[in-house]
Structure formats: structure tokens, C-alpha cells
Amino acid sequence: MNPPTPSGARISIIGAGPGGLTCARVLHRHGIAATVYDRDPDADARDQGGSLDLHEEDGQLALGEAGLLEEFFELARCESQEERRIDPAGRVLAHRLPGEGETARPEIDRGQLRELLLRSLDPGTVRWGHTLESVSGPADGPRTLTFADGSTVETDLVIGADGAFSRVRPAVSDAVPRYTGVGFLEAWFDDMESAHPELSALVGRGSAHVADGERGLFAQRNSGGHLRVYIMRRVPLDWMTASGLRPEDTAGIRARLLGEYAAWSPRTLRMITENDGPYVDRPLYALPAPHTWQHTPGVTLLGDAAHLMPPLGVGVNLAMLDAAELALALAGSATVDDALRTYEETMLPRSARYAEMLDGGAGFLLEEPDAGELARFGEPGRGPGHGEQGIPGQ
Template identity: 70%
Template sequence: MNSVAPTQARISVIGAGPGGLTCARVLQRRGIAVTVHDRAPSADARDQGGTLDLHADNGQIALREAGLLDEFFTLARPEGQEMRQMDPTGTMTSHKVPAADELFKPEIDRGRLRDLLLASLRPGTVRWGQALDTISGPADGPRRLRFADGTTTEADLVIGADGAFSRVRRAVSPAKPRYTGVSFLEAWFSDVENRHPDIAELVGPGGAHAADGDRGLFAQRNGGDHIRVYVIQRVPVDWISRSGLTADDTDGIRALLLDEYAHWSPRMRRMITDNDGPYVDRPILALPVPHTWDHNPTVTLLGDAAHLMPPLGVGVNLAMLDATELALALADSATVDDAIRTYERTMLPRSTETARLLEGGAEHLLSADVPDFGDDDARP
């Protein structure tokens, strides 16, 4: 079968995260039809995660191409660029305060970014409650998508924007995410100015990090008077069950953590003891480096589906840049096959270079030096 023109193609994006939605938005702005399928039953079915920083040299480029950059700046928090580095006693050892007009990587809550992108799409673009089960059909198309609810559809192009455990990835690559040896345990704090004023003062308007070489804490201000704290440890992936606990045993996990952080100051340990609700276990995963695949004329990947890396401030930014470049390649190419080749010719070397730089980078999260925690992509 000859590859079809993008304007005539049936394009299915799998995953309604920032990457998938950015791709759909840029395609629609260029007059190309697209459908997005997402496993969640609705847009507000689950928490979207913490705050993100969108960089001027990738994430903001994507939003400019999507026609949403000005709206982004009205929602973003430039003050979130502030970073505090502390030692385990809570003494501040460095303090980066952004200039009044600095907009290189302002923060935005992941949910607000997603809402911005969703609102920009034509009604009915996203089909909720469609978890991809299988992709079948010849490599040159059309591809047949079967969803867990029993429905099917045909596509001339399948774009995998479905994250770390991508179902689309299986059509082009056998690679699976691997545990890096470092894990986050997420804790939430709400109404912090009233209920947790000491933690609010400690963290400030941006982020605060402390580590002793073996364990760390990173706290980050979110919108809506929330703070998320990530307890960072070098532990087995099943450390909770190995300790005889379950993920919902908040008191048991807290006691274990207090023992691990016993030499940290009481003020710092309040980020372990005073959280609202249970902890969330988030082991840090990464794809093998390099992760590439043989060209496929009807399937490609973007974001974490293509290049899952440690959460060092690049994940969503790269996903949105991937999405934009793929959409533009489709708008400017004679065929879908040509567009995929053009896109992957740039994306694969870039992602390989970045992944090599960040390989083993999860260990930096335990360093007393300030890492770039600009992206909440540790969420599996």
C-alpha cells in the first residue's frame, strides 16, 4: 500500500497527556484531522501530577506553534523558578531567585497545562475510556486498533504518546522501562499557608532541595496553595513490601522513614510527618540508552513512549517539542511515511544525546548539589 497524504490520513494519537494534546493541537491548526484516544474515563478522572517548568528552548516553542504561549504566561508562575538548596539541618546553602522579568522556565501545574491544551481542541477530538489493547494490520497500513472496551478503529498513522508503559511502543520496539535504583515517595500538603506555615516558609514560592548523599527531600510549590514533597531514596523497587508494609500503611511507612532520616533536623522531618493523606510510591524508571527502532511507515512514538529518562527537567519539554516537530513534518510532507522519516531523523539523535547525558542521573537526586527538578515525570 502506498503511504497516504497526511491531509487524507486517519491519524490516531494514543495518550492525552501534554505531548499527545500538543500534537493534536498543532495538527488541527495546520488543517489536519486527528483523533486522540485516552484510557482515562474522563478528563478529570485522576490527579494529573505536580508542577512543570516549560523551557523557552523547547516547551515554549511548542506552545508558540500551538498558538497558546500568551495564555500560558497568564497561567504560569514565574516565581516558581526560585530554587533553595539546604542541608539536612534545614540551613540554606544556596538560593537562586529569578529576576523580575525572567521567563526562561516558569512553572505551571500539570493539570492547568492539560486543561489549556484540551480547551484548544475541537469538540470530540479526545475519546475518553479507550485503553489501547492491540495494534494489528500490515506495517504499511492500514493499522487496526483494538481497545479494552471492545471497540476498534483503523488508522493510517498511530502516534504513541502513551507514556512509560506505552502499548504503542510494542509495535516498533521490545524495550521496556527499567528501574534506576532510586525511588520517589510523594507526599501532599494542602492549604499550606494556614495548615503548614512552617513548611510553606521553608519551601518558599518555588522548590527546595536537601540531600546527604544517600537520601534526599525535594519540596515544590504547586498552584492552589499546595506543596508536594518527594522523599528520595536509593532502595529496591519493592522496598515497601520488603519492609512488611503495604502502600496504604501510612503510619508504618512514616515510622520507617523517620528512622532513615533520624539524623535530619526536626524541621526537615516535618516534610515526612505532616503530610495530608497517604504517600504515593513512584519508582524512577528509564528506557535503555540508546532507544531506537527500525523505521515503520505507520507507527511512531513521542515523549516518554520514545525516550523515558530520569526526572531532571526535560520530560514534558521534550515530549511537547517532539509533538510539535511531528505535527509540522506531517503538515509539510507529501506522505505520512515521509513525515515520519523527517521527524525521526531529528528526534532520535536528539533523544539519544539527551538520554546519554542523563543516564544514571537518578543518582544526582541524592546529591547535595542542586539538581534540576523542573519536571514531574517520575509519575509512572
């Protein structure tokens, strides 16, 4: 069959995260229709995660192509660019305050970013309650999407924006995510100024990071007086069940953590002991570095589906840049296949460079800072990353 033109193609995006929605929005601005399929039953089905720092050279660039940059800055928290590096005794080792008018890496809650993107799309663009099972069909198309409820859809282009454990990835690659050996436990804190004033003072308005070489804590302000803390440790993947613990056993998990962090001061241990609600287990996965594939007509990937890396500040930014570049390639190409080749010629080498640089980087989050790192801490973007990778999701 003749390769379809982008304007006449049936385009299916799998995953309504920042990458998938950005791609749909930029396509829409160029008069190209796309349908987004997501496994969640609706937009409010689950917590969307913590805060994201969007960089002016990629995430903000993508929002500019989406025509949403002005609205983004109405929601973003520039004051949350503040960063602190703390030692286990609770002493501040390094402190960075954003400059007046600095907008290099403002923060926005992941849920707020998703709502901004969803509002920008026509009703019906996102089809909720569609869990993809597989992609099949001949290389010259059309491709067939099979969903968990048995329904199928024929499409000319499948864009896998479905995260760490992508169901689209097997159509182009045999690669699977591997556990990095580092696990996060996520803890939530509400009403910071009234309920947790000492912790609020320790963390400041942005983020705070403390580590001793084997374990660490990363605290991150969210909007509305909320805070999230990521408790970071080198642990086996099955550490919880091997310890006889269950996810709902908050007291038992806390006791285990207090034993592991026994040498730390009560001031820093507030990040472990004062949380409002349960701990959420978040093991970190990464794809082999670099992850590439042979060009496959009618299928491509973006974001974590393409290049799952440790959470060192690049994940969502690369996903949104991928999405914008793919949409622009489709808008500027004669055929869908030409567009995929243009996109992958840029995206794959870029993601390979980042993946090789960050390979094994999950352990960086647990390292004690040396004098050189502390000296560089005042430079924008030099703190520990929280642009969010692979909290495994859709």
C-alpha cells in the first residue's frame, strides 16, 4: 500500500502522560488529528506523582510549540527552584536560591501539567479505559491495536508514550527494563506550615537532598502546602516481602527505616517519621544503555518507552521534547514513514548520549557530596534531578 500522508493518517498515541499529550497537542496545532488511548478509567483515577522541573531548553521548548508556555508560567512555581544539600545531622552544606526573575527550571505539579495539556485538546481526543495488550499487523500497515477488553483498532501510526513497561515497545525492540538496585519509598506530607513547621524550615521552598553513601532522602515541595519525600536505599527488589512486611504496614516499615537510618539526626528523620499516610514502594528501573532499534514502519516510541533512565532530571523533559519533535516531523513530512525517519535520526542519538551518561546513575542519589559538587551546587540545575523518570506508570 502507498505510505499515508500525516494529514490523512490514523494516528494512535498510547499513554496520556506529558509526552503523549504534548504530541497530540502539537499535532492538533498543525491540523493533524490523533487519538490518545490510556488505561486509566478517567483523568482523575490516580495520583499523578510529584513535582516536575521543566527546563527552558527542552520541556519549556515543547510547551512553546504546544502554545501553552504562558499558561504554564501562570501555574509554575519559580521559587521552588531553591535547592539545599544537607548532611545526615541536618546541617545545610550548600544552598541555592533562584535569581530574581529566573525561569530556567521552574516547578509544576505533574497533575497540574497534565490538566493543562488535557484542557488544550478537543473533547474525545483521549479515550480512557483502554489498556493496550499488543500491537500487530504487517510492516506496510495498517497496524492493529488490541486492548484488554478484546476491542481492536486499526491505525496507520502507533506512538508508544506508555512509559517504563510499554506495551508498544515489543513491536520495535526486545529490550526490557532492569531493576537498578535502588528503591524509593514515597512519603507524603500535608499542611506543611501548620502541621510540619520544623520540616518546612529544613527543606525550604524547593527541594532538599541528603545522603550518606548507602541511603538518602530527597524532599520536594508540591503546590498547596504539600511535600513529598523519596526515601532512597540500595535494597533487593523483594526487600519488603523478604522482611515480612506489607505495603499497608506503615508502622512496620517505619520501624525498619528507623533502624536503617539510626545514625541520622532526629531533625532529618522527620522526613521518615512525620508522613501523613502510607509509604509507597517505587523501585527504580532503567532500560539497557543505549536503547536503540531498527526503523520499523508505523511504530515509534517517545519518553520512558524509548529511553527509561534513572531520575536525574531529564525524563519528562526529554519525553516532551521527543513529543514536540515527532509532531513537527509529521507536520513537515510528505509521508508518515519520512517523518519517523526524521524524528528517530535525531531522537535516538540524543537519548543514547543521555542514557550512557546516566547509566548506573541511580547510585549517584545516595552518594555523599564532595567538595567539587558542593562548589558547583550554586549553578542552575546542578542539584539532584527531579524531572521524573520512571516511577513506573502507564
